[in-house]
Amino acid sequence: xxxxxxxxxxxxxxxxxxxxxxxxxxxxxxxxxxxxxxxxxxxxxxxxxxxxxxxxxxxxxxxxxxxxxxxxxxxxxxxxxxxxxxxxxxxxxxxxxxxxxxxxxxxxxxxxxxxxxxxxxxxxxxxxxxxxxxxxxxxxxxxxxxxxxxxxxxxxxxxxxxxxxxxxxxxxxxxxxxxxxxxxxxxxxxxxxxxxxxxxxxxxxxxxxxxxxxxxxxxxxxxxxxxxxxxxxxxxxxxxxxxxxxxxxxxxxxxxxxxxxxxxxxxxxxxxxxxxxxxxxxxxxxxxxxxxxxxxxxxxxxxxxxxxxxxxxxxxxxxxxxxxxxxxxxxxxxxxxxxxxxxxxxxxxxxxxxxxxxxxxxxxxxxxxxxxxxxxxxx
Amino acid sequence: xxxxxxxxxxxxxxxxxxxxxxxxxxxxxxxxxxxxxxxxxxxxxxxxxxxxxxxxxxxxxxxxxxxxxxxxxxxxxxxxxxxxxxxxxxxxxxxxxxxxxxxxxxxxxxxxxxxxxxxxxxxxxxxxxxxxxxxxxxxxxxxxxxxxxxxxxxxxxxxxxxxxxxxxxxxxxxxxxxxxxxxxxxxxxxxxxxxxxxxxxxxxxxxxxxxxxxxxxxxxxxxxxxxxxxxxxxxxxxxxxxxxxxxxxxxxxxxxxxxxxxxxxxxxxxxxxxxxxxxxxxxxxxxxxxxxxxxxxxxxxxxxxxxxxxxxxxxxxxxxxxxxxxxxxxxxxxxxxxxxxxxxxxxxxxxxxxxxxxxxxxxxxxxxxxxxxxxxxxxxxxxxxxxxxxxxxxxxxxxxxxxxxxxxxxxxxxxxxxxxxxxxxxxxxxxxxxxxxxxxxxxxxxxxxxxxxxxxxxxxxxxxxxxxxxxxxxxxxxxxxxxxxxxxxxxxxxxxxxxxxxxxxxxxxxxxxxxxxxxxxxx
Numbered sequence: 001x002x003x004x005x006x007x008x009x010x011x012x013x014x015x016x017x018x019x020x021x022x023x024x025x026x027x028x029x030x031x032x033x034x035x036x037x038x039x040x041x042x043x044x045x046x047x048x049x050x051x052x053x054x055x056x057x058x059x060x061x062x063x064x065x066x067x068x069x070x071x072x073x074x075x076x077x078x079x080x081x082x083x084x085x086x087x088x089x090x091x092x093x094x095x096x097x098x099x100x101x102x103x104x105x106x107x108x109x110x111x112x113x114x115x116x117x118x119x120x121x122x123x124x125x126x127x128x129x130x131x132x133x134x135x136x137x138x139x140x141x142x143x144x145x146x147x148x149x150x151x152x153x154x155x156x157x158x159x160x161x162x163x164x165x166x167x168x169x170x171x172x173x174x175x176x177x178x179x180x181x182x183x184x185x186x187x188x189x190x191x192x193x194x195x196x197x198x199x200x201x202x203x204x205x206x207x208x209x210x211x212x213x214x215x216x217x218x219x220x221x222x223x224x225x226x227x228x229x230x231x232x233x234x235x236x237x238x239x240x241x242x243x244x245x246x247x248x249x250x251x252x253x254x255x256x257x258x259x260x261x262x263x264x265x266x267x268x269x270x271x272x273x274x275x276x277x278x279x280x281x282x283x284x285x286x287x288x289x290x291x292x293x294x295x296x297x298x299x300x301x302x303x304x305x306x307x308x309x310x311x312x313x314x315x316x317x318x319x320x321x322x323x324x325x326x327x328x329x330x331x332x333x334x335x336x337x338x339x340x341x342x343x344x345x346x347x348x349x350x351x352x353x354x355x356x357x358x359x360x361x362x363x364x365x366x367x368x369x370x371x372x373x374x375x376x377x378x379x
Numbered sequence: 380x381x382x383x384x385x386x387x388x389x390x391x392x393x394x395x396x397x398x399x400x401x402x403x404x405x406x407x408x409x410x411x412x413x414x415x416x417x418x419x420x421x422x423x424x425x426x427x428x429x430x431x432x433x434x435x436x437x438x439x440x441x442x443x444x445x446x447x448x449x450x451x452x453x454x455x456x457x458x459x460x461x462x463x464x465x466x467x468x469x470x471x472x473x474x475x476x477x478x479x480x481x482x483x484x485x486x487x488x489x490x491x492x493x494x495x496x497x498x499x500x501x502x503x504x505x506x507x508x509x510x511x512x513x514x515x516x517x518x519x520x521x522x523x524x525x526x527x528x529x530x531x532x533x534x535x536x537x538x539x540x541x542x543x544x545x546x547x548x549x550x551x552x553x554x555x556x557x558x559x560x561x562x563x564x565x566x567x568x569x570x571x572x573x574x575x576x577x578x579x580x581x582x583x584x585x586x587x588x589x590x591x592x593x594x595x596x597x598x599x600x601x602x603x604x605x606x607x608x609x610x611x612x613x614x615x616x617x618x619x620x621x622x623x624x625x626x627x628x629x630x631x632x633x634x635x636x637x638x639x640x641x642x643x644x645x646x647x648x649x650x651x652x653x654x655x656x657x658x659x660x661x662x663x664x665x666x667x668x669x670x671x672x673x674x675x676x677x678x679x680x681x682x683x684x685x686x687x688x689x690x691x692x693x694x695x696x697x698x699x700x701x702x703x704x705x706x707x708x709x710x711x712x713x714x715x716x717x718x719x720x721x722x723x724x725x726x727x728x729x730x731x732x733x734x735x736x737x738x739x740x741x742x743x744x745x746x747x748x749x750x751x752x753x754x755x756x757x758x759x760x761x762x763x764x765x766x767x768x769x770x771x772x773x774x775x776x777x778x779x780x781x782x783x784x785x786x787x788x789x790x791x792x793x794x795x796x797x798x799x800x801x802x803x804x805x806x807x808x809x810x811x812x813x814x815x816x817x818x819x820x821x822x823x824x825x826x827x828x829x830x831x832x833x834x835x836x837x838x839x840x841x842x843x844x845x846x847x848x849x850x851x852x853x854x855x856x857x858x859x860x861x862x863x864x865x866x867x868x869x870x871x872x873x874x875x876x877x878x879x880x881x882x883x884x885x886x887x888x889x890x891x892x893x894x895x896x897x898x899x900x901x902x
Contacts, residue, residue, distance in 0.1 A: 058489055059483065059487030059488075059490060061486065062478060062486045066475065066478035069471065069475035073472045079455075079463050079467060080842075081460070087457055090453055090457050091851075094449060098447070101445050102863055102867075106866060151710050152710070154461055155464075239538065240540075241540050332468040332545075333538070335549065336545075339546070343475070348479065355483075358490070361498050362494070362498070377493065
């Protein structure tokens with residue numbers, strides 16, 4: 001193994017960690033935002049749900065910003081192709097993400113019911129759209145999207161916006177929504193009591209069942225997707241030139257990594273087992289903290305499954321498979337990867353440390369009484 | 380409009396909009412720390428009420444900064460894909476480190492700032508506020524390191540194999556003089572915005588005779604902090620001028636509207652009408668020697684005018700065309716030794732060769748007239764840069780005068796004896812925003828036609844997306860941003876109208892104002 005190869009692998013893993021961080025941390029507040037109009041019957045109850053994530057969503061959303069920044073720095077071509085290719089999907093995501101912070105902050109500033117209903121709707125959309133778009137994006141990445149490069153590596157992307165919403169991608173989108181609903185429900189159950197907790201658990205229960213069924217369906221479907229195999233490339237330590245390789249299409253290739261290395265089957269297996277555990281714990285309505293952990297593990301393993309299935313691809317090209325982005329030919333230079341790793345090693349543990357402190361300070365449930373007695377200082 | 384013009388329009392609009400919120404966040408965060416330090420060290424609850432009140436306004440503003448900031452990050456990928464790949468290796472790193480080091484810090488702790496009052500001790504809460512302020516300022520540092528590199532791309536080398544810039548010396552990127560000056564200048568401008576915000580609103584309260592205790596204290600804090608910041612912003616702006624003259628002579632010449640080289644020490648055009656077509660600045664009023672002193676800090680170094688810089692650039696364009704031709708051959712056949720030696724000889728001018736691409740797609744067969752055209756394209760829109768700069772500087776000196784007056788009156792406890800001064804302060808509210816936006820305009824319009832100075836032209840940096848996509852997204856941004864602006868202003872005004880929660884009697888120890896009867900009890 002050469003140094004560049006090792007660093008590319010490390011950054012592939014970090015990419016996974018950041019996406020999982022996003023889904024596990026920001027995912028539960030997307031889920032909670034979707035659930036608030038469903039499990040909150042009264043204004044105060046909705047505020048309870050919103051305030052379970054109130055003090056933390058802002059920090060959680062940084063996982064997205066960090067993910068974007070890390071892709072920009074470590075996988076610039078992936079950033080360029082995905083963001084410009086998925087143009088309107090990104091715009092949609094962005095609009096939802098703009099509504100969300102504003103919705104959290106502004107919703108309870110006025111007493112008016114119309115005002116609050118409007119922002120509840122905005123928060124619901126702000127939770128649903130990102131969850132859906134993330135899943136749909138993964139669904140497209142798993143099938144490849146149509147793009148190629150000219151001699152100076154200028155991208156030409158030939159896909160359309162509506163083309164992104166193909167059946168398999170939609171299935172992935174729904175998996176994403178249901179797993180985040182499960183995770184959001186598990187979180188709300190941790191942070192509330194009584195009636196609201198029971199409803200959150202009920203919602204998470206339904207979402208967990210959907211997640212298990214849909215994830216299994218996607219697995220069966222994936223076995224029938226024609227995927228890609230790298231047939232020749234410049235080397236794991238060669239400079240990043242996406243056009244210096246050949247790739248062929250193979251039937252059933254999306255499962256090739258599991259056949260080649262059966263141990264990797266552990267990843268989807270963990271997804272199923274932890275989802276079943278989550279369901280079991282929800283049914284018993286005990287140990288909400290543990291339930292949250294198992295649902296987080298489910299989310300992580302589902303994303304991990306997508307990552308293992310794709311490797312070494314980051315983004316396959318369906319129109320010109322040779323132009324696909326793979327781990328070995330679309331990273332930044334070695335020096336950038338090294339500098340960024342140093343920064344990550346220093347700051348990621350710090351982030352986890354102070355984030356844990358925040359959750360420790362905020363421990364304990366949010367209650368209707370608490371909301372009503374702190375009308376002005378909470379969301 | 381084509382995709383380049385639309386992408387630029389979108390970036391300009393969203394950046395200027397984002398930059399309405401960022402400076403206030405920068406300034407108020409520090410002011411909150413100052414007020415909370417006073418609260419924690421004196422234990423006087425009025426200071427806690429001040430932190431809470433200004434904190435509410437901080438929060439309404441902060442959330443808009445966050446919401447519009449995501450747009451900025453996404454936009455590099457959606458609209459500037461070629462740029463993202465060409466320089467992601469260097470430009471992406473500060474953005475990612477900003478997330479790791481700064482934005483996580485501020486965004487995580489900002490929640491605790493609002494929700495932590497009952498759960499944290501005084502000192503713990505102060506630490507939270509400090510972390511928010513540190514985070515916002517570090518965030519500005521990394522963004523300006525990224526921006527400084529666009530203005531003055533150091534520590535990087537073009538790589539033929541990857542068709543992108545690769546970092547060669549990261550410490551040069553960090554220690555880029557352009558970035559350092561800009562960072563201090565920009566955060567100080569943010570402090571001026573924050574100070575003016577507190578001063579103007581407090582002045583309105585005093586004029587209405589409301590919330591006197593909080594208004595007077597807020598004014599005292601903001602006047603002192605604002606005075607220091609406005610002095611810093613002007614003197615560091617001067618340091619910035621020195622750097623620009625050195626690194627971006629064309630920008631300097633445009634700021635000055637100086638078409639012809641003047642013998643040293645050059646005079647400074649205080650006003651004038653730059654004319655891009657005839658290459659003269661009409662009706663100019665000069666200050667002798669001033670520009671020479673500002674730009675070179677000496678009386679003997681000459682400063683080049685636009686015409687001379689263009690002629691220098693014409694040579695670079697011709698040389699760049701050769702580099703481009705050699706690069707084409709090398710992309711087809713990496714072992715072409717003849718092409719490699721041509722490329723190595725002309726590589727520093729490759730960016731200038733790329734400038735030809737929009738004039739003559741073939742590049743290598745450019746006529747002398749096309750080369751001249753490309754060379755003249757290196758001149759930014761002079762009048763825009765010229766006037767943005769002058770209004771910004773004029774406002775900068777105005778802030779010093781205003782803050783100095785307020786500071787003097789705060790020291791002598793006569794802040795609210797002159798109503799004209801309070802009116803002036805109240806009406807000055809929008810001015811620092813105007814100055815900040817014009818500062819951005821000077822820096823970024825002055826950088827044209829480059830995204831990365833001398834390396835990558837703006838016209839080539841865009842994504843290969845249909846112009847219609849960009850037009851639709853501009854429309855979407857205009858709609859949602861306008862709506863949010865209305866909502867934001869409504870909530871701001873409403874919060875300001877309501878004022879601080881508790882009404883405190885005006886204390887005597889901070890003012891000798893005749894409006895307050897001496898019999899009024901101190902708290």
